[in-house]
Amino acid sequence: MKTLLKLYGLFFKIGIMTFGGGYAMLPILERELAEKRKYVTMEEIMDYFAVGQCTPGIIAVNTATFIGFKRKGVLGGIFATVGVVTPSLIIITLLASALKLVAHNEIVKNAFAGISVAVCALIVQAILKLVKSGIKDALTFGIALASFSASYFLGASPIIVILISAVVGVIAKSILDKAEAKKKNKEEAK
Amino acid sequence: MTFLLVFWEFFKTGLFAIGGGLATIPFLMRMAENHNWFTTEELSNMIAVSESTPGPIGINMATYVGYSVGSESFGVVGGILGGILATTALVLPSLVIIMIIAGFLQKFRQNSLIEKTFFCLRPATIGMLAVSLIAMMSPLFFNPNGCGYFECFNLKAILLFAALLFGILKFKKHPIIYLAIGAVAGIIFKF
Structure with missing residues (x-):
């Protein structure tokens, strides 16, 4: 029980210190878990991150679940996960109720209108970053275009888009890999 | 429910x-x-x-x-x-x-x-x-009400967007800085 509470407290602290997206969490995880406590190695943290990116859910939370589970099994995973989301629950709830009270204030309204513009600019940056790491060839470009069109013109639900993309990914990548293997074989035969 | x-x-x-x-x-x-x-x-x-x-x-x-x-x-x-x-x-x-x-x-x-x-x-x-x-x-x-020649676009917002995007891509500071700039600009220029 003591270890579980410690895990909860540790990830509560990490949750507070995570500002922004999942990547912002990396240096904090490294310091708190790898250097100070030797719970995991830096390589393991990178592994968890890599898997956390391509499994459903929030990357930061996935990493917490991994490390908690590794330390103390199922309960450890649960305590670490609850720990990392508790600060958000408290802070956002307080903030949301406070903002509701002043939502009709002219100054607050103007401030949020300006902030919304900044949010759009930040999302553009996020998209550009994703494009750099995610669009590598004609196939991935085509998928991005197709998902845009399906969502914009047809109003397809995100779930459908994700499912179809996964299936297309498996089929297309298999074909590409086979073609490449064939090419290699031919070259070797020469 | x-x-x-x-x-x-x-x-x-x-x-x-x-x-x-x-x-x-x-x-x-x-x-x-x-x-x-x-x-x-x-x-x-x-x-x-x-x-x-x-x-x-x-x-x-x-x-x-x-x-x-x-x-x-x-x-x-x-x-x-x-x-x-x-x-x-x-x-x-x-x-x-x-x-x-x-x-x-x-x-x-x-x-x-x-x-x-x-x-x-x-x-x-x-x-x-x-x-x-x-x-x-x-x-x-885009202006939801009234659409003349230039009233179609909210120029203030577009200019702020362009400036912020430039800043974000150029300086790569923490997002909170750009959000703060957006808030101040929103108040000053009455968005």
């Missing part, structure tokens, strides 16, 4: 949003369209608050959306319950999935079928995120 629906919507989001907090935005956009829980403008406020407060963005957004939906009909208590419910639903699928994967992490990483499956998910997220962006930008940049 609303609470059950909130739980279900966020459970689906947790199960299908792959690639971190921002990947949940298209799902939240969908909720705005389907349920009348909040407008796209309110959503962009929630994203702003989530980016500038401690905690992972995805979790912050879930708590915020859950709070605002719950408090709409049941006041503060409903809001707190809604926030907890949305957040729990969002992390539940990944909690189970991660614990299953943790047992055979190395095999999972090297499995070619899984690698192939995820090959096309990032581009798909890019496409959907772009659609969400358009939905958020149009009410800011």
Whole structure:
């Protein structure tokens, strides 16, 4: 029980210190878990991150679940996960109720209108970053275009888009890999 | 009933949003369209608050959306319950999935079928995120009422957007700085 509470407290602290997206969490995880406590190695943290990116859910939370589970099994995973989301629950709830009270204030309204513009600019940056790491060839470009069109013109639900993309990914990548293997074989035969 | 629906919507989001907090935005956009829980403008406020407060963005957004939906009909208590419910639903699928994967992490990483499956998910997220962006930008940049020659566009917003985007790409400072600049500009120039 003591270890579980410690895990909860540790990830509560990490949750507070995570500002922004999942990547912002990396240096904090490294310091708190790898250097100070030797719970995991830096390589393991990178592994968890890599898997956390391509499994459903929030990357930061996935990493917490991994490390908690590794330390103390199922309960450890649960305590670490609850720990990392508790600060958000408290802070956002307080903030949301406070903002509701002043939502009709002219100054607050103007401030949020300006902030919304900044949010759009930040999302553009996020998209550009994703494009750099995610669009590598004609196939991935085509998928991005197709998902845009399906969502914009047809109003397809995100779930459908994700499912179809996964299936297309498996089929297309298999074909590409086979073609490449064939090419290699031919070259070797020469 | 609303609470059950909130739980279900966020459970689906947790199960299908792959690639971190921002990947949940298209799902939240969908909720705005389907349920009348909040407008796209309110959503962009929630994203702003989530980016500038401690905690992972995805979790912050879930708590915020859950709070605002719950408090709409049941006041503060409903809001707190809604926030907890949305957040729990969002992390539940990944909690189970991660614990299953943790047992055979190395095999999972090297499995070619899984690698192939995820090959096309990032581009798909890019496409959907772009659609969400358009939905958020149009009410800011286009005048809903009255359309003469120049009144069609909200020039103030477009100029601010261009300046901020330039700053973001050039200086790469923490997002909170740009959000603060946006807030100050909004107040001074009366957006």
